[in-house]
Amino acid sequence: MDFASSVPSVAAALILVGMLASGPLALADRPAEQANEIGTGSVTISEVRLPATATLRQGQFGEDSFYVQVPAATVLFDGIEGRPILTYKLEISALGYTRESAFFLGPDTGDRMQLSLERDELPPGDVQNDSYAGTLRVVDRTGEESRVVAERNITVEVRR
Amino acid sequence: MSTLDSGLGTRLAARTAAVRTGVWRVLFGDRRGLALFLCGLCFFGLYWRMGIYITDGSAIANTLVNVAEGRVVLTEVPYGSGLEAPGTYVGTDGPVGRNYGIVVLAVPVLYALQGLGAVLDLSVVLxxxxxxxxxxxxxxxxxxxDREWVVVGGSVLAVxxxxxxxxxxxxxAPSLYPVLALQIVGMVAAALSGVFCYRLVACLHGQRIGVAAGAAxxxxxxxxxxxxxxxxxxxTVLCIAAALYVLARSRTAADADDVRRFRALAYVPVAxxxxxxxxxxxxxxxPLVVVDFATATRNDRRTIAVIAGTFALALVPFFVTNLLVAGSPIQPPRMLPSYGAAEGLDLSGGGGGGGGGLLTAIPLVGGxxxxxxxxxxxxxxxxxxALTEPGRWFRTFLRGGYIPAVASEDGFQAIRLTVLESAPILAGIAAAPVAAGLWVRRRxxxxxxxxxxxxxxxVDTVALASGVLFVCLxxxxxxxxxxxTVRYLHPLFLLGVYGLARLPAVRSAVTxxxxxxxxxxxxxxxxxxxxxxxxLTAIEPGLGEAVQxxxxxxxxxAVVLAVWAVARxxxxxxxxxxxxVLLGVTAAVGTIFVLLSGIEYFAYAGEFALPVVRWLSAALPLA
Structure with missing residues (x-):
């Protein structure tokens, strides 16, 4: 019983010491400021692979909304300077729908990147057709002007 | 409390208990209460996300920032859409917030966080x-x-x-401290709700079912x-649990002084x-005042004076706050006109009452x-x-699914559960009418x-009546x-668990x-x-799908439990x-939803207080 009764006190003491030590340690552990500003620099792209289709999938289990599901795009880089920004964008004009996600590149990016779009929901009443025409784009949004890097007309299939 | 239950020397024990009464005893009652409290806090901490989950939270955090600096009027509004945040009202001296009771409780916590954060790394402190x-x-x-390995294992695990x-x-970030302070008092209140549920049920039916109810x-x-x-x-849940517990004590107490004291204390949580x-x-x-006075053995003048005095005294903070906020002691913030245009989530009831000047002109009685x-x-x-729209009942209590009008406000997602879907253990209540019918027929x-x-x-009558009134409102x-999770009817989860513990079939199965x-x-x-x-990993569900x-x-x-409870x-x-088995399984299904929703589906509510959970959340390939 002696052993068991002293364990909690020791544990509590260790945790308290750890908490108290956090003050001085936190001062030494300040993260360094980012040198380069996001959205400056440039990117050279050798290849962009865009998927041919996307889907509008109706939910299950009583969820009636449609999920906009887009496969990822793959971008291969020749070179990255500074901290440029790429976006991946889907447009379904018949539905008045667009979705664009931004990806921040930098020295750690490597020579390729998967761009993916978060799943969106569309209300069941909006989706009437069996398929829609859509456009996928990868856009370079570094600096003031944006530049379409790749574009593909795709079919958005509706799955009920 | 256990000391009070034993027959011999009850009076002496009560005196000893009274002498030893401290915050500890008032809040937890005994070591089981303390254990439930600490376990509850640890559980909530697992999915504690530091941030504001729904927009309503902004107004209360804004209120805290200002109250902590010594004013009820909102001059500094760092959170959400500022003064436009829902839950901001037009007071006599300017914009005001609401839930001042919670805010005042959070003020000392905020000061403590600011103090600790100044000298230590607050994330490590938490x-x-x-x-x-x-x-x-x-x-x-x-x-x-009496298991040594639990003590040793738990301590090692904690380190x-x-x-x-x-x-x-x-x-x-220090800008998050007010949010953290409110979250901490919220978790303490939730944990104490379980403690008071335990004490209430234990007071009526013994400790084993009491602990089970508190844990549930x-x-x-x-x-x-x-x-x-x-x-x-x-x-809300804590105040109801505390009031019901003290009410139960007032009916189990042996001597008249204790009865009077507990009856008066029952009104403090209400205030x-x-x-x-x-x-x-x-x-x-x-319900409390009607049932209490109708069923008490004595309603003499002294008792009434003590109850009224205690209640009035406990209402002082309420009156003072209203006076400062609205200029009238009986006008709570929610009855003031909304500051922002976008209101509609809360029970303001007011809004049409005109400006502050007019309101103060109305005499107290008229008001x-x-x-x-x-x-x-x-x-x-x-x-x-309630009587004419069964569809509403069905979609609130049993099965929700996709409701276009509701989902359109929830980002077209069916992320709304019914009472039963969020707490399947309450299905056991299906047996309550049967049990009551049988009981009445035999007597x-x-x-x-x-x-x-x-x-x-x-306690049954007050709990039932209060629950019905919540539903009506x-x-x-x-x-x-x-x-x-139908949070407007939050008290039903407490009252439901209490009801379960009152069912003989459930009680004897658990005991x-x-x-x-x-x-x-x-x-x-x-x-x-x-x-x-x-x-779910195989299905790759969206948020709404996962919730459904x-x-x-x-x-x-729930259906299986309901069938068993009625049959038994x-x-x-x-x-x-x-x-x-079924009670354990339904309770666990509720737990699984709480854990996965907190760790995964609604992880966006903020950074996890426990960073390891952040890693777990990222590792789970869901929603």
Whole structure:
């Protein structure tokens, strides 16, 4: 019983010491400021692979909304300077729908990147057709002007 | 309390207890209460996200920032859309917030956080406090069940968890401190709700079922879901639990002084609830005062004076706040006109009352009459809706699914559960009408009368009436978006668990087969929880799908429990152990939803206080 009764006190003491030590340690552990500003620099792209289709999938289990599901795009880089920004964008004009996600590149990016779009929901009443025409784009949004890097007309299939 | 229950020397024990009364004893009662409290805190900490989950939280955080600097008027509004945040009102001296009762409780916590944050790394402090709570929980539980390995294992686990979390800790921005302070008092309130549920049930039916009921409130209901989410609901539940417990004590106390004292104390939580949400306090006050006075053995002048005096004294903070905010002691913030245009989520009731100047001109009595009339008409409207719109019942209590009008406000997602879908364990309540019917049929009118005066009868009546009033007030607004678990009817989860514990079939199943219940619960959480994760990983669900998957799972288990509870109530041949298993399984299904929703589906509410959970959240490939 002696052993068991002293364990909690020791544990509590260790945790308290750890908490108290956090003050001085936190001062030494300040993260360094980012040198380069996001959205400056440039990117050279050798290849962009865009998927041919996307889907509008109706939910299950009583969820009636449609999920906009887009496969990822793959971008291969020749070179990255500074901290440029790429976006991946889907447009379904018949539905008045667009979705664009931004990806921040930098020295750690490597020579390729998967761009993916978060799943969106569309209300069941909006989706009437069996398929829609859509456009996928990868856009370079570094600096003031944006530049379409790749574009593909795709079919958005509706799955009920 | 256990000392009070023993027959011999009750008076002496009561005196000793009175002398030893400190905050500790008032809040936890005994070591089981403390164990539940610490376990509850550790559980809530697992999915504590530091941030504001729904927009309503911004106004209360804004209120805290200003109250902490010594003013009720909002001059500094750093959160959400500032003064446009829902829950901001037009006071006499400028914009004001609401839930001042919660805010005042959070002020000392905020000062403590600011102090600690100035000299230490606050993220490490929070991890440390959670780890200390785990040491405390393991030690208390281990000593209660007399298992050394629980004490040692829990302590070692706590140190390990502390080190692992500290390794990944990232600094907490000071701008988040007010949010953290509110989250901390919210979690404490939620944990205490479980403690008071335990004390209430233990006071009527013994400790084993009491602990089970308290634990069920803490881990198997949406009380856990909302514990750290900056809403008032945990406090509402706590005040109701505390009032019912003290009321039960007033009926079990042996000597007249104690009876009087406990009766008076029962009104204190009501007064504090008024400080937080006046309308909800009325829903508790009316049944309490009617039933208390109708069933008390003595209503002499002295008793009435003590009760009225205590209640008036406890209402002082409420009156003072209203006076400062609205210029009238009986006008709570929610009755003021909304500051922002976008209101509609809360029970303001007011809004049409004109400016502050007009309101102060109305004499107190007139104002009171106006409030009572409006309140009664709201309840009457609710009663009519409740009786005439069964579809609303169905979509609020049983199966929700996709409701276009609600989903459109929830980002076109079916992320709204019904009462039963969020707490399948409440399905056992299906047996309550059957049990009550059987009970009444077997007894005479005189016995019925004496039962209504018994401790359990008194608490039952108040609980039932209060629950019905909550439904009447809020049902016309339901189903509604941004509810997730029908949080407007939050007290029903407490009252439901209490009701379960009152059912003879449920009570005897849990008391006789508590090991079975515990094993079924643990097995379902740890094995069933993993199966749920695997199934969902295969399905790759969206948020709404995942939530509805849990809804269907809950309904499936709930139906089986309901069938068992009714059958067991009707016939003794139905196996009791099956019920013990089902109660464990339904409780676990509730727990699985709370954990996965907190860690995964709604992880966007903020950074995890425990960084290891952030890693777990990222590793789970769901929603």
């Amino acid at each position: 991890i440390g406090v959670w780890s200390l709570a785990l040491v405390g929980a393991a030690t208390t539980v281990g000593r209660l069940v 390990g968890a502390f080190l692992a979390n500290v390794a990944f800790a990232t600094p907490v 409130v803490l881990v198997a209901t949406p009380i856990a879901f909302w514990a750290a989410l900056l809403k008032r609901h945990s406090f 504090l609830l008024a400080w937080i949400h006046a309308a909800e306090a009325l829903l508790l006050f009316v 009171l009459v106006r409030i009572v009339t409006r309140f009664v008409s709201l309840l009457a409207e609710g009663a009519v809706v 005479s009118q005189a016995e019925l009368g004496s039962h209504l005066r018994s401790p359990a009868g008194v 809020f049902l016309p607004r339901l189903p509604l978006h941004a509810q997730v 006789h087969h508590w090991r079975t219940t515990g094993l079924a619960y643990g097995g379902t959480v740890f094995i069933g929880g993993q199966l749920v994760v695997i199934a 998957f849990h809804a269907l799972l809950a309904l499936a288990t 109530t009707l016939s003794g041949t139905v196996p009791e152990r099956a019920g013990a």
